[in-house]
Amino acid sequence: MDNLLRKIFSLRELRYGFLLCFSIVICVVTFYIDEKMNPSDQMWLSISYYISFTIAAIWCGTNYFAQIRMNQFFRRQNDIGAYINQLALSGEDKLELQNYLEDYATDLEQHGRTREEAAKEAIDQFRVREFLSMSKHSKLFETHGHHYLLGYAALMLSGALVLALIDRLSSPSIFFKIFISVLSVYGVSFLIVYVMYKVLDQFIYEKIKKYFS
Structure with a gap:
């Protein structure tokens, strides 16, 4: 439970927050003009709301892709031991494979490769389809689970x-009305974005899984 709460309130996980803040500011200003001045020409207000929504949608996309990181298993590595550790093999098989890769890397070093280059090339020779099934982390990409969105929604x-x-206990205020509405809309939107991210995660995972099957 404590771990889940820590994830939910890991608010620094959000990326490109300035886009989201810009969207909120435009929404608040437009809402204020709409409520306070109530102009006869509503077209500009509609455009302003649309711009606010568009910026929020852009943030939604950029934030999602900023959260994706290449799985450690698929990154270029120059540490044979770390590479072997990620394979779901028995201790004996790991030792045998490590010895083989180290012998292979030593042979490459004798042919002019540096130690780092030799280790990378040895690992790359074994990073093929049949080894994908051995990885403890079968997903090509890693995400944070997006729990921080629940934290923002809750706040x-x-x-x-x-x-x-406060508004109910005091005299009605247009500012309370605006901020209550905006906070509610963006709070619910964070919940919707959380669900969207989860669906997108699953979609991408299934596509990648199908590709490598």
Whole structure:
């Protein structure tokens, strides 16, 4: 439970926050003009809301891809021991494969490769399809689980609830109305984005799994 809460409130995991802040500012300003001035020409307000939504959508995409990291198993490595460690092999098989790769790397060194180059080339010779099934981490890409989105949703919805209670106990204010609405919309949006990210994770995983099967 503590580990889950830590993940949920790992708020620094969010990337490109300036885009999201820009979207929120545009939304708040547009909402204020809409409520306070109520201009007869609503076209510019519609465009402004659309720009705010578009920036939020751009943030949604850029944040998702910024969270993706190449799985350690598939990165170029120059440490034979670390590479062997990621394979789901018995201790005896690991030792046998490590000895083989080290002998191969030694042979490459004798032919002019540096120690690092030799280790990389030896590992690359074995990073093929049949070894994908041996990896403890079968996914090509790693993500953080996106739990931080739940943290932002909780904070925004809690903020909206607190402001709603204050507004109810005090005289009505347009500022309370605006911030309650914006916090609620973006809080719910974080929950929707969380679900979208999870679906996209599964979609990408299935495509990659099908490709390598």
